[in-house]
Amino acid sequence: MPRIVGIDLGTTNSLVAVMDGDRPRILPDPATGSPLLPSAISALPDGSFVVGETARRRARLHPRASALSVKRFMGLGREHLDAADRERYEFAPDDGPLRLVLRSSGDAPHVHPITPPEASSLILRELKRRAEQALSEEVARAVITVPAYFNDSQRQATRDAGRLAGLDVLRLVNEPTAAALAYGLDKEEEVAIAVYDLGGGTFDVSILRLRQGLSEVLATGGDTRLGGDDFDRRIAEHFVRELALPADEASAPEAIAVLLEGAERAKRALSEADVATVDLALPSGTRIATITRAQFEASTADLVARTLARCRQALKDAGLTASDIGQVILVGGATRMPAVRARVRDLFGREPLASIDPDVVVALGAAVQAGILSGSTTDMLLLDVVPLSLGIETMGGVFTRLIDRNTTIPAAAREQFTTAVDDQTHVEVHVLQGERELAKDCRSLAHFRIPIARGPAGIPRIEVTFLIDANGILSVSARDVRTNVEHSVDVKPSYGLTDDNIERMLEESFDLAEDDFAARQLIEARTEAESILHATEKAERLHEQLLSDDERRAIEDASRELREAAAGTDHNRIRDLVDRLNTISTPFAQRIMDASIQSALQSKRVEEIAP
Amino acid sequence: MARIRCWRCGDEQAPAFFCGACGTVQGLSHDADYFAVLGLPPDPAVDEEALAARYYDLSRRLHPDRHQTADAREQVESVRATAVLNAAYQTLRDLESRGRYWLRRSGEELGRDNNRVPPELAELVFEAQEKLAEATSASPAQRAAQRPELEALQRSVAAERTRERAALTDVLASWPPGGNGAANGHDDRAIAARARLKDLLSRLAYLRTLERDVASALEE
Numbered sequence: 021m022p023r024i025v026g027i028d029l030g031t032t033n034s035l036v037a038v039m040d041g042d043r044p045r046i047l048p049d050p051a052t053g054s055p056l057l058p059s060a061i062s063a064l065p066d067g068s069f070v071v072g073e074t075a076r077r078r079a080r081l082h083p084r085a086s087a088l089s090v091k092r093f094m095g096l097g098r099e100h101l102d103a104a105d106r107e108r109y110e111f112a113p114d115d116g117p118l119r120l121v122l123r124s125s126g127d128a129p130h131v132h133p134i135t136p137p138e139a140s141s142l143i144l145r146e147l148k149r150r151a152e153q154a155l156s157e158e159v160a161r162a163v164i165t166v167p168a169y170f171n172d173s174q175r176q177a178t179r180d181a182g183r184l185a186g187l188d189v190l191r192l193v194n195e196p197t198a199a200a201l202a203y204g205l206d207k208e209e210e211v212a213i214a215v216y217d218l219g220g221g222t223f224d225v226s227i228l229r230l231r232q233g234l235s236e237v238l239a240t241g242g243d244t245r246l247g248g249d250d251f252d253r254r255i256a257e258h259f260v261r262e263l264a265l266p267a268d269e270a271s272a273p274e275a276i277a278v279l280l281e282g283a284e285r286a287k288r289a290l291s292e293a294d295v296a297t298v299d300l301a302l303p304s305g306t307r308i309a310t311i312t313r314a315q316f317e318a319s320t321a322d323l324v325a326r327t328l329a330r331c332r333q334a335l336k337d338a339g340l341t342a343s344d345i346g347q348v349i350l351v352g353g354a355t356r357m358p359a360v361r362a363r364v365r366d367l368f369g370r371e372p373l374a375s376i377d378p379d380v381v382v383a384l385g386a387a388v389q390a391g392i393l394s395g396s397t398t399d400m401l402l403l404d405v406v407p408l409s410l411g412i413e414t415m416g417g418v419f420t421r422l423i424d425r426n427t428t429i430p431a432a433a434r435e436q437f438t439t440a441v442d443d444q445t446h447v448e449v450h451v452l453q454g455e456r457e458l459a460k461d462c463r464s465l466a467h468f469r470i471p472i473a474r475g476p477a478g479i480p481r482i483e484v485t486f487l488i489d490a491n492g493i494l495s496v497s498a499r500d501v502r503t504n505v506e507h508s509v510d511v512k513p514s515y516g517l518t519d520d521n522i523e524r525m526l527e528e529s530f531d532l533a534e535d536d537f538a539a540r541q542l543i544e545a546r547t548e549a550e551s552i553l554h555a556t557e558k559a560e561r562l563h564e565q566l567l568s569d570d571e572r573r574a575i576e577d578a579s580r581e582l583r584e585a586a587a588g589t590d591h592n593r594i595r596d597l598v599d600r601l602n603t604i605s606t607p608f609a610q611r612i613m614d615a616s617i618q619s620a621l622q623s624k625r626v627e628e629i630a631p
Numbered sequence: 632m633a634r635i636r637c638w639r640c641g642d643e644q645a646p647a648f649f650c651g652a653c654g655t656v657q658g659l660s661h662d663a664d665y666f667a668v669l670g671l672p673p674d675p676a677v678d679e680e681a682l683a684a685r686y687y688d689l690s691r692r693l694h695p696d697r698h699q700t701a702d703a704r705e706q707v708e709s710v711r712a713t714a715v716l717n718a719a720y721q722t723l724r725d726l727e728s729r730g731r732y733w734l735r736r737s738g739e740e741l742g743r744d745n746n747r748v749p750p751e752l753a754e755l756v757f758e759a760q761e762k763l764a765e766a767t768s769a770s771p772a773q774r775a776a777q778r779p780e781l782e783a784l785q786r787s788v789a790a791e792r793t794r795e796r797a798a799l800t801d802v803l804a805s806w807p808p809g810g811n812g813a814a815n816g817h818d819d820r821a822i823a824a825r826a827r828l829k830d831l832l833s834r835l836a837y838l839r840t841l842e843r844d845v846a847s848a849l850e851e
Contacts, residue, residue, distance in 0.1 A: 190699060234687055393699040401691055428721065430695065432714035434661055485661075489710050490695045 024161045024190060024394050025151050026386025028198075029140060029178065031091040031247060032220030032353070034059045035383035036147040038155065039396065044202065044387035046380055047154040055380055057146060059220075061139050062086035063124040063132040064543070068531035071146045074544050081547075081554055083277040084110070085124040085132075089249060092221045093118060093136040094181075095174035097515040102245075104253070108276060117517055137177045137517060138525060141184035145532055148185060162187045163390040165382050167222040168194035169242030169407045171453045172465045172494050173515045179493070180517050184525055190393050192491040195219070196226035197404055198385030199351040200235055202376060212238075212344050214335075216364050216372065217351035217382075218327060221247035225331045227338040227345070236403045239337035239426045241330040246323065248287070248354030254319045255283035259300065259309040274303050282309065290316050291356045299613060301555065305562040306612055308620040317359045324363050331367055337426050348372040353379050403428055406492050413450040413459035422486055425455065429488050436501065437482045443474045447482055451494065451511075464514040470498045470507055484509075538591075545594035549586040552598055553579055556605055559612055566611045571604075578604050638708065648693055648712050656693060658711025665719035665732065675733040675803040677723055686720040727839075730799050730832050733806070739825055741832055749834045755791060759784055759841055766848045778849070785845045792838045799831045 026037045026044065033056040037046045046055045054073070062075035063085045070078065079086035087109065093101075098111065098118055112119040112133045119133040144164075151159045164187075166178050175192055182189035193201075196215035210231035217224040224242035228235055256279040260270045269275055282298040286309075289296035295312045335342060348364060350372045355361065364372050376384065391397035406429050411421040422433035437447050446469045454462030472480045481501035488494050498507040512518070517525070556579055560567065567575075582597040635657075636643050642652035646663045649656060659668060666673045669685045691697065693716055698709040722732045731741060748756050762784055766777055802824065 191696075232687075234690070389696075392696050395700050401694055401696060403690060403694070428717040430710045430714040431717055432661060432711070487710065487714060490713075 022157055022160065023155060024163060024390035025147075025159050026198075026383055026388070026390045027144065027147055027162050027164045028195070028380075028383035028386055029091065029144065029164055029166075029181070030059055030219060030382075031089045031222060031249065032059060033057060033379065034143050034147060035380060036151045037380075037383040037387035038151065039387050039391040039394075042391075042397070044384040044391075046383060047151050049150060050153050057143065057150070058088075059091065059140075059143050060086060060088050061090070061122075061134075061142050063122040063130065065124045065130055067130055067132065069132075069142050070540075070543055070547075071142050071532065074540075074547050077547050077551055080277055080281060081550055082125055083273040085122050087120055087122060087134075087139060089221050090120065090136045090139040092245070092249075093120065094140065095171065095177035095516055096136075107271060108273070117521060118515070134530070135517065135525075137181040138184060138530060140178070140181035142530060142532055144181055144185035144187060148187060160186070160188055161190050163191045163193055163386045163393065164189055165195045165198050165386045166192050167219070167242060167244055168196050168217075168224040168226050168240040169222070169244050170492075171244075171408055171463055172410075172492070173463065173513065174244065175491060175493050176513065176516050179491070180522055183522060184529070191389060192493070193386055193389045193402070194224070194226065194237070194240065194404055194407075194492075195222075195382045196224045196240070196349075196351060197228065197235065197237055197402060198383075198389060199349055199376075199381045200226070200228050200230070200385065201388040201400070201402065202381045202385035203349060203373070204388075211346040212338075212340060213347040213349060214331065214345045214368060215349045215351060216327070216331065216355065217242075218354040218360060219247050219352040220354070221245070221249050223247060223327050223330065225327070225334045227334050227340060233399045234401050234403065236428075237405045237426075238340070239334045240405055240407050241334040241337070242407070243326065243330060246326060248352070249280075250323055251287055251316075251320050251354065251357070252280050252283040254323070255286050255311055255316060256280050258311050258315060258319060259283065262309055262311075263300075263307050265302075269302070269304060272303065278302055286311055287316070287357070291358060299616060301558070303558075306559075306616050308616045310620070313358075320359070324360055327360075328363060328367055331364075342368050345370070349381075350374040351378050351381055404490070404492070405429060406431060406488050408453045408463075409455055410451070410453050410465075410486065410488070410494065411462075413452060417459045419452055419454065419457060419459045419462050423488060427488075429492055430490055431488045433486045435484050435486075437470070437484060439472065439475070439477050439480050442477050444472065444477070444480070445474060446471045449484060449496075451486075451496070465494065466496075466511040466513055468496065468509050468511050470509060473500060473503060482507075541591040542589055542594075545591040545598070546586050548598050549582055549594050552601055552605075553583060553586075556601065559605075559608065563608075563612050563615070566615060567608060571608060574604050575601070575608065638704065648689060648716070656698065656705060656709045656712050658708035659715045661715060661718070663715055663719075664736075665723055668715060668719055669723070671723075673736075675729060675806050677729060679724065682720070682723055686716070686724075689716050726796060726799060726803075727832065727835050730803060730828060730835075733803065734825065734828050734832060737825055737828075739829065741829065741836070749830070749837055752791070752834055752837060755787060756837070756841065759788065759845065763844055763848055781845060781849050785842070785849065788838060788842050788845060792835065792842065795831055795835050795838065799828075799835065802828055802831060 023038055028035045035046055035055055037044050048055045057072045058076040060075035060079055061069050061071050062078035063069055075086055079088055096118055110121040112121050117135050119135050122132040124130045148159050162182060164178055164182055166175055178192060179189050196217045199215050200213060213228050215226045222244050223246045226240040227238045229238055259279055278300050282300045286296040286298050290313045297308060297310045300307050300309055345368050348368045348370060355378050392400055405426045406423060407425060409421045409425045410423040411419055414420040422435055423431050448469055450467050451465045452459055452462040453465050456462050470482050472482055483499045483501050485497050486494060496509040496511055498509050578601040582601050585594045585597050635646060637650035637655060639655040640650060640653040642650055644651045646659050648668060693709055693712045695706060695709045695713060698705050723729050762780055766781060769777060
């Protein structure tokens, strides 16, 4: 039987894994051997897209043509966007499903509106291709992980992305739960564990009880808008202050891309060192910026505190205290930050476990769940919960809960409705998800109408059944109690795609330039060429005083030759010329770096001298 | 109990998660009796270990993950069956929700007139309302000063709740009243026992709300 793959569709990186006998294994990129696929997409002038590392590189050159963390927008409506989102990305102004607008540059600039599920489907298609190449068989079925705290709309959007990628999504598994499965702790004695999962864009915490192969989620909590990216943003803000960048420069998409990329490098460096110094190739010239670990930790303490508050709430919901927790698991690259580890250790009073690479553990767990679904793993079972309460709007705009958060799924609830006026022909039902008292403060999931046999007010009786499946996704059915007639319920999603939307998108499916291996090689080589040409031109313009005439001539000749080759289709020649230009311009680049450091030191001295 | 037919083989049977004839998973109605579906005797003094063991065993057999390779209908039935199993377990494992279920099963509802303060709690409620009102109108500095009082209040609410829960455990453990099997009966002892159960459950509902209000006042 064809295998089922496990996919971690992450904010920053995505991975695919499969069961190999009784152990999960990551399927790396056959070309580079890298287990991670950056979750980036970038539009090319011809209307096709590239994903992964090439897209991430293009994002630096063409920030308006690229998107780095579309997962943040899955299942959202326009009204959920914040100022930072609008600053960083352009969104289509119309009323349809939320669409990002990417603008490819070039001779014939192109506008590409794309919904987040479509963008994610491009990443899934690349993972599917990767898996098919590694396994030498068609891959059509997958388990995909989602943040535990994803609501119904966000889950539906993820399932839609799978459908658009030609995958039958057998199950959506919560990321922290998947991590627990990967650790295989559940074969041991009964123990309560906490999974602390800080990813690129989302935070989750889950409390589980494991016994005899059964993993029972007791409670989950989190924040789908809090992740490693927010820590990067704080560092970028620090750089803007430190370098005293004018507001108009600091808010240009090109500068934001450079600042965030530098911030990410600094964050990684600070996991090892007490101070990080990075070069920032800003549009106005290369600058050197510095941040100490103490500065970083002070500026992000509130973010860590927010995650700890969620942990305490989850413990309370599970009816446990920190001392009941026998094991703490760290998931997500952002848990490499020493301050995060220290605070988690303080909260639970024990050293957290991170023996499996926190970047790959979720994908491994997704593969384990795929093994369970295929019937090949029979000694394990996962009992998960719904993360947010689900209910309906009742008289006066009140949110009436039908299913409480942390209820084990599948779960069902029934409610009877009646009419408020005589001869009503239908009742309107508004389904919501959230923890607040008023409907307007909860997330709207769907509206639907149920037809009823006419009668005096209060007499008709409609029984509506809400069923949450093992993916945490809601379906609704209705029955007229008097006539015992079942009604099919047409659920109109408040956010996200209708079946019609998806049908049309499947027909008009975007081209993934990388589907063709030769084309892919060429795009990668061209992206490299473009990167180095862009950097060289900028350096020449901004630092001409550091360049001798002979050197300038040599660099310009090599650049011209590379530019001509990049217009052709021989990717080997492009790569050779990239290497040559690189070699020729290295001494120049070194001098620029030295000069930037000198000037950074000088300005520091002035600061130190100043009273 | 109404008899139903197996969706696969058509065999007529009492409601159960598996067909007695062919063993196929049956998605039960939500009206199914929670004790019956879990294979437990109808006794509100549930043995928690036995309950958990039954739940895990049934989960392993009913859960949709175990029926992923089956036909579409069986997958749907397994989702519905597991939803009922989860509801049954969730209801019976918690003392207070089990008490409410038992009251309903005995033909009575807690009713919606729960806003009335139970007389036994009047003093505690009066004190709590006073302190909560002070806390809402207080300045941050005053709030810090009031903290010990709120914490003392939290302790007395918790203590009261522990007492009521112990009483509830006793009532459920000695059901049916007098051991004569007439739990739903109309003799004086059965009626008195149901009234006592109802009182305990309303007081516990009130205490739960109070506990939540005090906790949120302390968080602010």
